[in-house]
Amino acid sequence: MPDTPVLELEHVTVQFGGVVAVDSLDLTIQPGEIVALIGPNGAGKTTAFNAITGVYKPTNGCIRFKGDILEEDFPQGKMRKLYRGRDAGQYQKRVVRTPDEICRLGIARTFQNIRLFKQLTVFENVLIAYHCHIQANIFASTFRLNHREERRMRDGAMALLDLVGLADSAQEKADNLPYGKQRHLEIARALATQPELLLLDEPAAGMNPQETDELTSFIYDMKERFKLTIFMIEHHMNLVMDISDRIYVVDFGKRIADGRPEEIQSNPAVISAYLGVQA
Amino acid sequence: MSFSTFIQHCLTGISLGGAYALISIGYTLVYGILLLINFAHADIFMMAGYFMIFAMASFPWQVAIPIVILATVVLGVVIERVAYKPLRNAPRMSVMISAIGVSYLLQNLATYLFSALPQGYPTIPPLKKVIQLGSVTTSLVTLITPVLTILLVILLMLLVRHSKFGMAMRAVSKDFETSQLMGIKINRVVSYTFAIGSALAAIGSILYFTDRMSVTPFSGTMPGLKCFVAAVLGGIGSIPGAMIGGFIIGITETFLVAFGYSTYSDAVTFLFLIIILIVRPTGLLGEELTEKV
Amino acid sequence: MPVNKHRKLSPVLSLAVILLLLIFLIVLEQHQASNRMVVAVLQKGAILAVAAVAMNLPNGFTGIFSLGMAGFMSIGAYITAILTIPTDTIESVYYISGVAGWVMSIKRALDGLPQPLLVLVALLIGGLVASLFAFLIGIPVLRFKSDYLAIATLGFSEIIRALVASPQLDRVTNGSYGLKNIPGFATASGSGALLIPFAIAAVCIFIMVLVINSSYGRAFKAIREDDIAAEAMGINLLKHKELSFVISSFFTAISGGMLAMYMRSIDSKTFQVSLTYDILLIVVIGGMGSVTGSIISAFLITASKEWWLRFFDQTLYIGNWQVPLLRTGFRMVVFSVLLMVVVLFYRRGLMGDREFSWEDILGLPRRWRRRRAVTAAARADAAEAKDGGKHDA
Numbered sequence: 001m002p003d004t005p006v007l008e009l010e011h012v013t014v015q016f017g018g019v020v021a022v023d024s025l026d027l028t029i030q031p032g033e034i035v036a037l038i039g040p041n042g043a044g045k046t047t048a049f050n051a052i053t054g055v056y057k058p059t060n061g062c063i064r065f066k067g068d069i070l071e072e073d074f075p076q077g078k079m080r081k082l083y084r085g086r087d088a089g090q091y092q093k094r095v096v097r098t099p100d101e102i103c104r105l106g107i108a109r110t111f112q113n114i115r116l117f118k119q120l121t122v123f124e125n126v127l128i129a130y131h132c133h134i135q136a137n138i139f140a141s142t143f144r145l146n147h148r149e150e151r152r153m154r155d156g157a158m159a160l161l162d163l164v165g166l167a168d169s170a171q172e173k174a175d176n177l178p179y180g181k182q183r184h185l186e187i188a189r190a191l192a193t194q195p196e197l198l199l200l201d202e203p204a205a206g207m208n209p210q211e212t213d214e215l216t217s218f219i220y221d222m223k224e225r226f227k228l229t230i231f232m233i234e235h236h237m238n239l240v241m242d243i244s245d246r247i248y249v250v251d252f253g254k255r256i257a258d259g260r261p262e263e264i265q266s267n268p269a270v271i272s273a274y275l276g277v278q279a
Numbered sequence: 280m281s282f283s284t285f286i287q288h289c290l291t292g293i294s295l296g297g298a299y300a301l302i303s304i305g306y307t308l309v310y311g312i313l314l315l316i317n318f319a320h321a322d323i324f325m326m327a328g329y330f331m332i333f334a335m336a337s338f339p340w341q342v343a344i345p346i347v348i349l350a351t352v353v354l355g356v357v358i359e360r361v362a363y364k365p366l367r368n369a370p371r372m373s374v375m376i377s378a379i380g381v382s383y384l385l386q387n388l389a390t391y392l393f394s395a396l397p398q399g400y401p402t403i404p405p406l407k408k409v410i411q412l413g414s415v416t417t418s419l420v421t422l423i424t425p426v427l428t429i430l431l432v433i434l435l436m437l438l439v440r441h442s443k444f445g446m447a448m449r450a451v452s453k454d455f456e457t458s459q460l461m462g463i464k465i466n467r468v469v470s471y472t473f474a475i476g477s478a479l480a481a482i483g484s485i486l487y488f489t490d491r492m493s494v495t496p497f498s499g500t501m502p503g504l505k506c507f508v509a510a511v512l513g514g515i516g517s518i519p520g521a522m523i524g525g526f527i528i529g530i531t532e533t534f535l536v537a538f539g540y541s542t543y544s545d546a547v548t549f550l551f552l553i554i555i556l557i558v559r560p561t562g563l564l565g566e567e568l569t570e571k572v
Numbered sequence: 573m574p575v576n577k578h579r580k581l582s583p584v585l586s587l588a589v590i591l592l593l594l595i596f597l598i599v600l601e602q603h604q605a606s607n608r609m610v611v612a613v614l615q616k617g618a619i620l621a622v623a624a625v626a627m628n629l630p631n632g633f634t635g636i637f638s639l640g641m642a643g644f645m646s647i648g649a650y651i652t653a654i655l656t657i658p659t660d661t662i663e664s665v666y667y668i669s670g671v672a673g674w675v676m677s678i679k680r681a682l683d684g685l686p687q688p689l690l691v692l693v694a695l696l697i698g699g700l701v702a703s704l705f706a707f708l709i710g711i712p713v714l715r716f717k718s719d720y721l722a723i724a725t726l727g728f729s730e731i732i733r734a735l736v737a738s739p740q741l742d743r744v745t746n747g748s749y750g751l752k753n754i755p756g757f758a759t760a761s762g763s764g765a766l767l768i769p770f771a772i773a774a775v776c777i778f779i780m781v782l783v784i785n786s787s788y789g790r791a792f793k794a795i796r797e798d799d800i801a802a803e804a805m806g807i808n809l810l811k812h813k814e815l816s817f818v819i820s821s822f823f824t825a826i827s828g829g830m831l832a833m834y835m836r837s838i839d840s841k842t843f844q845v846s847l848t849y850d851i852l853l854i855v856v857i858g859g860m861g862s863v864t865g866s867i868i869s870a871f872l873i874t875a876s877k878e879w880w881l882r883f884f885d886q887t888l889y890i891g892n893w894q895v896p897l898l899r900t901g902f903r904m905v906v907f908s909v910l911l912m913v914v915v916l917f918y919r920r921g922l923m924g925d926r927e928f929s930w931e932d933i934l935g936l937p938r939r940w941r942r943r944r945a946v947t948a949a950a951r952a953d954a955a956e957a958k959d960g961g962k963h964d965a
């Protein structure tokens with residue numbers, strides 16, 4: 001029997017008014033995999049991430065995390081008439097979760113347009129991410145009755161910064177870091193929430209080939225060290241082909257192909273929809 | 280209560296609601312475009328009251344009213360230019376504080392110039408004309424207010440739906456940055472928006488104070504808060520919504536006062552705010568906006 | 573390393589300053605009769621410092637805009653006043669409509685407490701009641717748009733004011749007559765006039781600083797910086813905004829209670845919206861997100877308003893020439909213009925979001941020296957580049 005998948009999307013549709021950004025998307029991610037989501041600009045990749053992390057709720061469909069329902073919804077109210085996706089009527093339940101709940105369940109993410117806590121230090125950025133699993137209540141935390149926990153958080157943050165090579169800039173303002181380092185810091189911050197599944201939204205955007213190579217091995221190291229499952233959106237084909245176990249390709253919100261990197265590279269549908277656009 | 284007192288209260292309520300509606304539109308337009316609660320709007324409305332006192336001192340009402348509207352529009356636009364425009368790219372909090380600052384300044388300035396004592400509001404003879412409708416006696420202002428309000432709202436909606444300026448305004452409120460990139464002159468749109476809002480506040484102030492008969496530097500605060508609530512109630516960003524919200528709040532308030540609960544009439548307005556936020560956060564006519572992440 | 577030396581030095585310096593302040597306060601307390609103005613300014617400064625730091629917590633540290641200060645202060649003030657007015661003189665305060673029975677029974681129940689403890693209990697009850705109100709307002713408002721918190725809290729404080737003055741509450745709040753005979757800070761001999769308000773203020777501010785520096789305080793700052801990222805990092809927005817707002821309201825009410833003790837008599841007009849704006853002025857000038865900024869600014873603004881710039885409100889003649897503009901109300905116009913100028917041109921205020929630190933002060937000369945060296949180097953570089961250009965040509 002295969003393991004239960006870490007993440008399953010079943011007929012997930014996200015619609016904004018009349019725009020169907022994600023259209024009945026199915027996908028499955030097994031533990032320990034690195035899976036890439038690729039597709040032309042505006043294909044709905046980020047929207048899919050936002051649905052998984054609870055920023056947007058799916059208009060229709062079901063998302064499961066480690067076999068349990070994370071979110072499920074069906075078109076309601078005004079959407080009933082507006083709905084343009086498929087598989088309407090297949091879902092009856094309504095399960096919604098807020099992004100913070102989802103994060104605490106073990107899904108962490110980074111953002112396409114970096115969203116660090118800019119005016120805070122690099123160290124604080126990571127330290128704050130440890131807050132999500134805090135045991136102490138505000139009273140205990142205020143009067144430092146949890147000094148052991150606090151110490152653990154601080155040590156953990158420092159160790160993590162050491163690991164990603166940002167220990168030297170720990171006391172700098174996050175905003176003052178060079179761009180590439182900000183991307184690393186965002187990953188470190190996500191790791192600090194101790195996720196099982198890590199979602200990376202274009203981690204190599206704006207990086208040169210050398211930086212991209214470094215990032216590739218960095219992501220791979222982190223995956224091994226923290227026993228992660230990684231789901232990432234990326235446009236750099238080298239990176240994608242290098243480390244992905246499997247690739248999903250979407251266009252106009254729909255899945256048009258999936259498979260191992262070699263298969264995707266030679267898939268005619270992908271070449272015409274995706275690589276064709278680029279050429 | 281007898282039928283005729285009931286009708287009497289209805290008329291009063293609708294009239295108060297009409298004045299509220301005109302003020303709410305100023306809030307709703309500005310919030311729609313700049314996502315700013317224009318705290319100063321209440322005090323612009325209050326200043327319009329003082330303008331009327333001075334204008335009527337030297338002119339007949341036919342001249343005074345346009346002067347007051349013009350002066351209020353100038354005040355509104357100048358405030359936007361001086362206090363909000365330089366902060367276009369500043370954090371939201373700074374702009375809100377700036378709005379509070381203007382409100383604080385206008386109140387203190389009014390106290391300094393006109394003293395904190397109530398000043399008598401002049402009577403505009405035709406508005407005060409008493410009218411007999413069956414067993415109900417009322418003044419003309421009570422009848423004119425709702426009619427004028429609805430006319431102005433229809434006019435404004437036509438403007439927003441069908442003029443080039445209206446299209447620019449809708450574009451800016453949908454997506455500030457993109458419309459800027461599309462070559463829309465944001466500053467001009469914002470200025471016009473403030474001008475419209477202030478003009479309506481001036482008309483609202485004439486209708487409101489004619490019934491209240493005096494102005495103080497703090498006369499704007501409570502009506503201002505209520506009108507913002509009216510805008511939220513109707514759905515922020517929606518012009519007909521603001522009108523409906525204004526009427527609801529005006530009528531409710533009048534009846535609460537009529538039944539002797541005037542102490543709680545203000546509180547009930549805020550109960551509305553709380554209830555609407557729980558039940559339907561987008562307001563009666565508002566549409567849901569999802570922030571892009 | 574000089575920086576390390578500074579780090580070791582700074583607790584010593586802080587302790588020294590605190591000791592000096594303590595001595596100064598004790599000496600001043602002994603000579604209060606001849607220094608009424610200074611004493612009053614210091615008392616009020618301490619009270620407003622608590623209010624300003626409390627306002628800074630949601631507004632400057634959490635990024636939510638709360639404008640309910642006047643309302644929460646009036647809750648604290650009225651509760652403190654009602655509980656501490658001596659039971660034997662209370663009939664004379666409520667001489668118009670009498671005291672409600674339940675108020676009397678609460679007072680009788682607390683009568684056994686010694687005075688300092690009674691004050692403490694009263695302040696705490698005021699704080700707790702205000703927190704409860706804040707909690708209830710926060711649930712609907714903070715969930716959806718925290719923008720609307722500004723309106724909801726402003727409305728709340730106006731409603732509280734209307735309720736306090738309403739005839740229905742005559743037998744509790746004494747309606748529009750207000751309350752008097754509130755005991756002040758000092759004992760009969762006049763001792764404690766400064767030490768007591770300063771001690772209460774210090775404890776309140778110290779606790780708020782602890783909150784800000786705790787893990788929860790860091791989460792508040794994360795929300796201020798980027799609420800979407802904070803939420804994605806597992807921070808429950810509603811819960812943390814509620815916490816910040818409730819804690820702020822608690823200490824605001826305590827400052828309100830202290831204000832009642834300072835003023836000795838209060839009525840609903842004391843707590844108009846302009847009181848909230850006065851505190852906002854202090855916070856903005858001190859720097860949103862800086863505790864030390866708020867404290868320094870509280871004393872500076874209070875001193876200027878009540879003492880140094882008082883003459884703005886009085887007609888002034890120099891010889892036969894009347895100085896223009898100066899008359900009642902001018903002072904507040906100046907302060908509101910000051911607020912606008914700070915918001916528009918010095919958005920960071922005195923301190924920005926930094927805190928006062930000895931390391932910064934002691935490091936200043938070194939940094940100046942370094943900056944001078946850097947500019948000199950840059951100038952040399954520029955000169956060299958120009959030379960290089962010539963060679964190339």
Ligand SMILES: Nc1ncnc2c1ncn2[C@@H]1O[C@H](COP(=O)(O)OP(=O)(O)OP(=O)(O)O)[C@@H](O)[C@H]1O
Binds near residue numbers: 021039041112
């Ligand atoms: N909040 C929103 N409201 C309305 N439309 C939206 C919203 N978010 C995304 N969209 C639309 O959904 C579609 C998919 O956008 P999305 O950001 O998911 O694309 P993407 O695949 O991530 O593209 P890119 O490679 O450029 O990041 C686009 O047409 C976009 O305009």
Ligand SMILES: [Mg+2]
Binds near residue numbers: 045046047112
């Ligand atoms: Mg994207």
